[in-house]
Amino acid sequence: MRTSREQILAVASQLYLEQGAKGISMRKIASVIGITPMALYRHFENKDELQCALLKQSFVTFGEYLYPSLQEDSPEQRFHRCVRGYFEFAREQRNYFGLIFLATNPLDSPGIPAVIEKESAPPFRFLMDRVRECMDAGYFKRGDVYDCAITLLAQTTGMASLYLSNSIQMGDDKAWSQYEKAMQMVLTGILAD
Known part of the structure; x- marks a missing residue:
């Protein structure tokens, strides 16, 4: 069986969450997968490249949960589907x-800050x-889009973290119900009258 790039990234992410940056070594990843460390080098030139790819893949996957909300008809529906996508992610x-969102032991590749800056911007x-279009449609009160978005992000991250x-x-089901209630409480402060 041939090892895939996705399999390597999945194992690397698990090791990272269990052991922090020190958990991401080519030797450890190869051992978990059951291959030689040299086999990993067919996919990644070095540990730095692997760490950057891991973080990029995290953001790509995150986007795959958010972007389907564009299929909804109204700003309100797009916003709520985006929130649901966040929870499902x-x-x-x-x-x-x-x-x-929860990393307290950052990856140690020198390329990570640039990856975070580039890859976190699109989501x-x-x-x-979504916030801006809700304001434009009169669903949210007019206000600072950034402040509103960061508040919503903090609330959703906090609720998801408590659940996880x-x-x-x-x-x-209970977690989603609680998540919706908390979101509604936050929205009470920003919904238009």
Whole structure:
């Protein structure tokens, strides 16, 4: 069986969340997959390239959960589907969510700051666009788009983190219901009258 780039990134993300940056070594990843370390070099030139690819893949996957909201008809529907996509990303892609939003032990590749700057911009712009169009449509009160978007991002990240860490014991349905209630409470402050 041939090892895929995706398989390597999946193992790397799991090791990162379990052990931090020190968990991402070519030797450890190869051992978990059951191949020689040299086999990894067919996919990645070195550990730095692997770490940058891992972070890029996290953001690409995140976008795949957000961008389908553009299929909705109204700004309000697009916003709520975007929020739902965020929660589904956190629930279904825990490793990538953790790498983007919960990492307390940053990757140590020198290229990581540039990757974060480049790859985090599109999903945040996407959220800001949803907020802006809700303001333009009169669904949200007029205000600073950035401030509103960062507040919503903080709220959704906090709720998803509580759910994923099992700090509050609840199943998926209960978590989503609580997530919606919390979002509604935050929205109360920004919804137009």
